[in-house]
Amino acid sequence: MMDFLAQCRAIAGDAYVVDAPADMAAFLTEQRGRFTGKALAVLRPGTVEQVAALVRVCAEHRIGIVPQGGNTGLVLGSIPDASGRQVLLSLARLNRIRKVDAVNRTMTVDAGCILEHIQQAAAAEGCLFPLSLAAEGSCTIGGNLATNAGGTAVLRYGNTRELCLGLEVVTPQGEIWSGLRGLRKDNTGYDLRDLFIGAEGTLGIITGAVLKLYPQPKASITALAALPSPADALRLLVLMQDHCGASLTGFELMSRYCLDLVAQQFPALPRPFAEAHPQYVLLELSSSESEQHAVGLLEHAIGAALDGGVIHDAVVASSVAQSAGLWQLREHIPLAQAKAGKNIKHDISLPVSLIADFIAATGPLLDAAFPGCQLVCFGHLGDGNLHYNVAPPPGISNDDFLANQDKVNRVVYDSVMAFGGSISAEHGIGALKREELAHYKSAVELNMMRAIKAALDPLGIMNPGKVL
């Protein structure tokens, strides 16, 4: 039997089996720098057939495989463990847009395509690929699919799962499943596609996908509303949905604390209101008709919200630049947090109707346990998704506060579960939340997940130590 790495080199070529530590480093460190794994080698196949052949060699040698796209994940899902006995398999060289079909409104892509390139290729055909998130300039669609990424357009277009019609997957046996169907309806057996989506590489390696495209909206318009409370934000959401239906494409909640933080850290950014308000909602409307239609619809709805006492005030962007400025406020919240120092982050979701109650109930629980702690609470309210981050009380260093992470998590996640929510809305489980998953999921559900894992990957070589 040939040596494992020699077999890999025979398949992928010497240049694409990387084992020099300096060359592996960028693949092995999580983007926030919280953890660096070790690997036998970084494998960089250039074709789907090479992926399959490499998986067969790994299976033969019982070597764990960690698939990686753009390495932008937030839950240590695409970093090998510290054992040095796993290989990292990068999909980055599989980066062809295979086909755009503007009539079927589909695009067939390699898993390693950068999300932004996919958006651009869609736009070039007059179509929209709606998935949009902060890392879009470097994340890959394979990673988006493996983690069922969310982002800012979920309210209208759904998560990555809803944007995918078909998959190509290399199985743990090193076979290629060609499920690249471009069909809106297909009821021929079990939904393997959705099983691989969100499985974080633990059931197989996604190598290609058929994505759904949409007609490009003719215009988008943004507004910022100021309002008294999260409960009013829910009233505004219902009002906007009733008035605007599918034209409502964004609905982001931000607390006063969030915008104050942005103003402190980025004083050059615009401040839309002269006075401070307890809560803000960033609204986005898109029209398939015209800018005039979008403006009219938005102004009508905002007028109704003002008349009904749902909001205090609102600013409607009158130009593309002003719209971008309002979105910048939202996008700078994570950046402002990073500048202010590390905090304890939670990517949670709740039934939309219970968000105000959750916020009202959980703040006091945290304050009782960690008096004076600060909440950086913002997120995709329309999807029930909060980024609920806890910063230290004034006078306590961020590093000292981070020692409380497990206790803070317990308070937050216990409250999330009490409200019927999820401890991971859009980031996934990876290695980071694996123990939390085991703690919070029912035995029935965990047993089904384990049975499926054992059935599809009996050798346990696919992304070991992640999710389960």
Next chain:
Amino acid sequence: MMDFLAQCRAIAGDAYVVDAPADMAAFLTEQRGRFTGKALAVLRPGTVEQVAALVRVCAEHRIGIVPQGGNTGLVLGSIPDASGRQVLLSLARLNRIRKVDAVNRTMTVDAGCILEHIQQAAAAEGCLFPLSLAAEGSCTIGGNLATNAGGTAVLRYGNTRELCLGLEVVTPQGEIWSGLRGLRKDNTGYDLRDLFIGAEGTLGIITGAVLKLYPQPKASITALAALPSPADALRLLVLMQDHCGASLTGFELMSRYCLDLVAQQFPALPRPFAEAHPQYVLLELSSSESEQHAVGLLEHAIGAALDGGVIHDAVVASSVAQSAGLWQLREHIPLAQAKAGKNIKHDISLPVSLIADFIAATGPLLDAAFPGCQLVCFGHLGDGNLHYNVAPPPGISNDDFLANQDKVNRVVYDSVMAFGGSISAEHGIGALKREELAHYKSAVELNMMRAIKAALDPLGIMNPGKVL
């Protein structure tokens, strides 16, 4: 050990364990009358706990369980086989609407709720549950979920899968999985929900669900367009989507032969055009704003289609009654077929962009094999879903022609596969298409499906002989 039926009676009560042949008959015959199965008994539990307890008894005795909702399926999926060794488990008594949450836009229901009751309960809260299909007055949501039903609103709202956020399932071990989450985002492990949806009861019994609701549109308007060919229908689809975006909620193709058949069998129905045209498209637009908005949008788009030479003519309904009349034409096609005599039906899907090519290629293949055969071709063009039915040549009896069913299927399905389509778009596999599935699916996919089945249902008691 108690006798099996005595155990069942102890769980569900004597009245709900039916074994008198006359009382079982309605449950055992497929609605089109093509097949009647046999059963040890019909079990009619009244609670989820009873379902679970019955499954445990069946597991103990290794007795196959056939779940059934409204018995409206078209692929023999909810009828026991001829052995008389299976039990039929009816979910019909689990028919409570558990909760409507108009802010979260969700409804939690028992599996046995009739679809129409769910639509009505949503409307009572000012919301829309968009799933709509011919059998809605008697089919149940559990059956809709088990078969991932399609219907007339898929273009805008997706299949049943896209309308479900959470499930409650009794596993083949008789445990209850409480996955009744009302969350838009939840990335905590494998997507079991979508595995059970569309599995046709072969992996477990769906007993409850959390459904997605939408704001009720303020107005819907319907039009009928006449056009030269299926290729023009595709041009019209792209044009309508570009003009109307998510407001386009229906796009149904009907050939001249279909409407001629309706006119023959139902001469009292309206005839919208004085002349006959090769193809027709029924369009539906919905507006979240107003009827005036819907009319303006539709007239603008139809004007563009006329100007561009995409359509010959169009009729826009000017009243709710006229709209209903146009939909009646579409809905009477299956009824007209039934009156004209049995034909050979196919529920197929294709990439939307290839539908015209498929129609152009497949007709001649059938005509070569069965000279003079007639095509009843209509369907949800916007979803790529055709009901592609083959009627006998003039002078040949329907029964004689039906003897060719396997050969006709082979011609149609081979062509479907050559165009990258699906042999079951919205009806599922059941027992009827099980052999076709084994013929057309890849070994890789079938093996994954079998591995999952064996992992979750190792005793093989869940709807044996269906799908796999």
